[in-house]
Amino acid sequence: MGEPGARGRFGDYGGRYAPESLVQACREVEEAFREAWRDPGFRGTLAGLLAEHAGRPTPLTPARRLSEALGVRLYLKREDLTHTGSHKINNVLGQALLATRMGRRRLIAETGAGQHGVATATAAALLGLDATVFMGERDIERQSLNVFRMRMLGAEVVPVTSGSRTLKDATSEAMRHWVGMTADSHYCIGSVIGPDPYPWMVKEFQRVIGDEARGQFAAELRTGVPDLVVACVGGGSNAAGTFAGFADTTARLVGVEAAGGAGAARGRVGVLHGCRSLFLQDGDGQIVEARSIAAGLDYPGVGPEHAHLRDLGRARYVTVTDEEAVGAAVRLARTEGIVPALESAHALAWVIRAAGGGELPAGSTVLMTLSGRGDKDVATFKELL
The missing domain is CATH 3.40.50.1100 (Rossmann fold)
Structure with missing residues (x-):
């Protein structure tokens, strides 16, 4: 990358x-x-400025109780702890x-x-x-x-x-x-x-996420790199920054999109907002409206480097429903005391699904970028819970 x-x-x-x-x-x-x-x-x-104003480096937090329940070792890169609450x-x-x-x-x-x-x-x-x-x-x-x-x-x-x-x-x-x-x-x-x-x-401004996480992972765990690196994807900046730190390693890269905005998973080649990439389109090539409970994932396409990584097979892109994301947010809140942004909850929902479905072998190490905190989504949670 x-x-x-x-x-x-x-x-x-x-x-x-x-x-x-x-x-x-x-x-x-x-x-x-x-x-x-x-x-x-x-x-x-x-x-x-990133150190003095934004609060970097952000910590790498082990999700101990959730890891025990899932049978994997899940670590959260805490971009929710930056000043302003996201990456x-x-x-x-x-x-x-x-x-x-x-x-x-x-x-x-x-x-x-x-x-x-x-x-x-x-x-x-x-x-x-x-x-x-x-x-x-x-x-x-x-x-x-x-x-x-x-x-x-x-x-x-x-x-x-x-x-x-x-x-x-x-x-x-x-x-x-x-x-x-x-x-x-x-x-x-x-x-x-x-x-x-x-x-x-x-991507270059966001690669601080992946570079920090790789150093923290090596220093704190002394196991090299995680088995899996996971991040939510709308346009894809937090995922691109995270993946940049691990693209040259053996870690599997997984981008998690909203089911109603899955440009990488289900898009076709087109042009929008100045670049050629993968976008949701109808039969006439018109851009189709994306829909997601997470406003930050409500985009009908994906950044061009993500499209390239998908074609290369270096990164895999999967989807999560609104209901799965809300359930994952509640589960993280009640097991780890962390209320995630709905965007980040999509990434967590896939980890929970993959661990429960046997896609993640027991004991796998998983690094997930928690891209933002859930304060902004409290009104939505309140309506649904």
Whole structure:
């Protein structure tokens, strides 16, 4: 899982499918990122912010009671313990620093579950930038806590009323808005989607998850690498960052999608939001609306590197239903005292299913990225439980 190849592609996927005005803007982002990523000063400043502001490194927590019940050794990479409550802050701090380096004074972002929007608003406040966050009207209704947090941090939250009123439409509106604002604004994409260099750049900012986890796993367990590495997948940034730390090992990589948004598991090749990847489509090639109880997984496709990993057979992509995810969240809360985000609960639900169904041999070591905490989903849990 390194840099994309020619024309910003991972195998057959990726690229830069965008209006000419955004093609030039993407070239500028790529040039700035490549220069910054080679600069020890930039890397050092980012590492400092991740430690002092975001709270890295995050711990590797053994899920002892649940492990005993499942017959496996389950370890949780605790991205829920970062400042703002999810992995999103890793990428946003990197992009916000890049924006200031480029002389941009405003961040544009999309958000589904609200976590990327909160992280963007947080980084903007920290660095003295303005922030505008586009969010689907439906997601605003079910993630009201995060909407309030964004506004309290000083960000403008723009409701998106078109289409399904979820993450796909928020992304479309944010990209349209960027077209006329490229001179003074940076589009801070929240996942490994979009035109080149975003899928690669976001993965690089998120690979701190996998790199940390690999070091922690080796130091704490002295067993090399886990048998299995599992993460939830919407667009796929937390999974891409986690997998990056283990792609060159013997660990099996499993991405868990929502049953109603399974781009990698059931998608077909298409183009959306500036890149060629796997998307849910109807018989005429039109993008089909994704549906999930987890707003962050409510996306009809997957990042291009995930599509490439699927084709290579290096990563496997599976699906979990809403009901399974809610059940897994309750089980983790009642066995380990941790309330996970509904997105993360999908990954856990598959681990529970695989262990119970004999797919995971007894004693297997499993590393699962707990990408976010469940505070934002309490209203949903309250309705269902």
